[in-house]
Amino acid sequence: MAITTDIIKGTVVVQGLPEDICYVDFKEFLANLGQYLAVELPLSEISNVVNSTEQPSDPDSLWIRRAASGAIIGLYVFSGGTWKALTPTTEGIYWQYGDSSKPPSGYVFISNRELVNMTVEQFGSLSSQYILKTGSTNQYVYYATKFVGV
DSSP: OOSSSSSOOOOEEEOOTTTTOOSSSSHHHHHHGGGGGEEEEGGGGGOOOOSSOOSOTTTTTTEEOOOOOOOOOEEEEEETTTTEEEOOTHHHEEEEESSSTTOTTEEEEEESSSTTTTTHHHHHHTTOHHHOOOTTTEEEEEEEEEEEOO
């Protein structure tokens, strides 16, 4: 069924939340909640999106290109006779929820300004948005990454 509006509704679900976890306060709970949330979208509501390692046969598709490992390489559209990447690019900064010591495959945690060629002030502004993992001084649950390829 084709999408008749430009809004797709999904269900927000909680996955993997330990039963024995206890947070100090509501702010800490919210800071950690992202790692347990997912949005489920019914595939029947999504058309013209191909999630694959292989190029789609339909040039009107949006291609979520994946490496053999399953890592997302990028979003591609067909233009000018070829598939062209939209994102991610190596110039972008991509925010992640999870464990900064284990970023997704193809990404590196931006732990210093040299990784993204920033001034001290720019990196200070970026890193001030990081959220520390409970009980840690150098691991984050919300942090910035750079795409380096697969």
